Amino acid sequence: MTQLPTDTRRDIRDLRTEDLEAALHQLGHPAYRARQIEDWLWRKGVHHFEEMTNLPKDLRAQLYEIFTLRPARLDVLQKSADGTIKLRLRLHDDHLIESVIIPVFEDHRYTVCVSTQAGCSLSCTFCATGKLPMKRNLTAGEIIDQVKLANQICQAEYDHPLTNIVYMGMGEPFLNYRQVMRSLHWLTDQRGFSFAPRRITVSTVGLPKMIRRFADEPYRAKLAVSLHAPDDAKRSKIMPINQHNNIRSLLEALDYYYRRTRKEVSFEYIAFSGFNLGEDDAKRLIKICRRFPSKVNIIEYNPIDGAPFQRASESELQQFAIYLLKNGVRVTVRKSRGRDIDAACGQLANKDQTLTA
Ligand code: SF4
Known part of the structure; x- marks a missing residue:
């Protein structure tokens, strides 16, 4: 998996729901995945894509390539x-x-x-x-x-x-x-x-x-x-x-x-x-x-x-x-x-x- 330099990836938490859905669509995933991702981000508060265990493995890998998570x-x-x-x-x-x-x-x-x-x-x-x-x-x-x-x-x-x-x-x-x-x-x-x-x-x-x-x-x-x-x-x-x-x-x-x-x-x-x-x-x-x-x-x-x-x-x-x-x-x-x-x-x-x- 090629990882882009960190500073070129956007923090996934900066995306609005509709932007996340659009990004998922482009990656070939259904819109409901956005809700699952938001649940991990905002309710459960995880800081790593690997922790989003109800997402398919390939989606987690794609998210990691395109986005980042930069917690305080x-x-x-x-x-x-x-x-x-x-x-x-x-x-x-x-x-x-x-x-x-x-x-x-x-x-x-x-x-x-x-x-x-x-x-x-x-x-x-x-x-x-x-x-x-x-x-x-x-x-x-x-x-x-x-x-x-x-x-x-x-x-x-x-x-x-x-x-x-x-x-x-x-x-x-x-x-x-x-x-x-x-x-x-x-x-x-x-x-x-x-x-x-x-x-x-x-x-x-x-x-x-x-x-x-x-x-x-x-x-x-x-x-x-x-x-x-x-x-x-x-x-x-x-x-x-x-x-x-x-x-x-x-x-x-x-x-x-x-x-x-x-x-x-x-x-x-x-x-x-x-x-x-x-x-x-x-x-x-x-x-x-x-x-x-x-x-x-x-x-x-x-x-x-x-x-x-x-x-x-x-x-x-x-x-x-x-x-x-x-x-x-x-x-x-x-x-x-x-x-x-x-x-x-x-x-x-x-x-x-x-x-x-
Ligand atoms: S009290 Fe301090 S932090 Fe608040 S507005 Fe004034 S300078 Fe800024």
């Missing part, structure tokens, strides 16, 4: 004293990405936070990933590899499957829209990972055009928006994307999202000491939250090297949260997890930059 592989695993597990994965082209498993034992909640891009182009000032150069978008297969690997590790470590998935790792999901939607399809489809859409959250910096597009999708995953500051001047300082996509346009897109989906929106709000926790900030945030059903997740900051921010004190954070609560805002406070293992997004991949440069 575990490179480093770090476990925190609080149970948080950080995974660094190596892609076939040596780029590094991260996923984090966050267990909340008392609630039996086991969440994986997945990356959607290797690096990020948005340069938020508080984020370690923002300091990495943007390398490339991940494929749907690479996004799902993170979930499958995390699920195996969660089972092995905690004897429990994952219960939640958040698209909140490296990269901006809506800048890799097509692959993110494709991954949502295979994660939630009965022929794939069969994960409940209501247990999946896509977190975005808030690109108005893409929020509208997402509102029109059939996938009923939840939406979270990284707000982090309630006015344009402050938000633009920490999130350069706000200079061209201001809060007003963001809120108009969220109005549309709510009208279309009737689903509440979560606002992510990192607590930066002395920056976004004043009374004026709280008042602006309350006004935003009254526009449509929403809640605010206040997140303790995990400081990174070179960022001009400090973690807010307990009293600063509590005062802000209580003010919001008293004014009818639904608030949760998320403690920073995995401080002992560089658990802030991008910190671990940043440690080995030379490998990705």
Whole structure:
């Protein structure tokens, strides 16, 4: 059997069903084989054609000649004293990405936070990933590899499957829209990972055009928006994307999202000491939250090297949260997890930059 050089073969997971059926037709095989192959790829998650044992041998050999499978592989695993597990994965082209498993034992909640891009182009000032150069978008297969690997590790470590998935790792999901939607399809489809859409959250910096597009999708995953500051001047300082996509346009897109989906929106709000926790900030945030059903997740900051921010004190954070609560805002406070293992997004991949440069 002649094997083509690896880089000329296409990853079979990049093919849509109809393309796979067309390829099979050309090879002289019936269309139903596409369903069998997809079952191996997305439900069973195999990484070798030889494992597709209900396919004829000649078809497996043909697939191997024409296509490839390039899964993301575990490179480093770090476990925190609080149970948080950080995974660094190596892609076939040596780029590094991260996923984090966050267990909340008392609630039996086991969440994986997945990356959607290797690096990020948005340069938020508080984020370690923002300091990495943007390398490339991940494929749907690479996004799902993170979930499958995390699920195996969660089972092995905690004897429990994952219960939640958040698209909140490296990269901006809506800048890799097509692959993110494709991954949502295979994660939630009965022929794939069969994960409940209501247990999946896509977190975005808030690109108005893409929020509208997402509102029109059939996938009923939840939406979270990284707000982090309630006015344009402050938000633009920490999130350069706000200079061209201001809060007003963001809120108009969220109005549309709510009208279309009737689903509440979560606002992510990192607590930066002395920056976004004043009374004026709280008042602006309350006004935003009254526009449509929403809640605010206040997140303790995990400081990174070179960022001009400090973690807010307990009293600063509590005062802000209580003010919001008293004014009818639904608030949760998320403690920073995995401080002992560089658990802030991008910190671990940043440690080995030379490998990705
Ligand atoms: S916070 Fe998200 S969007 Fe901003 S730089 Fe980091 S990964 Fe990119």
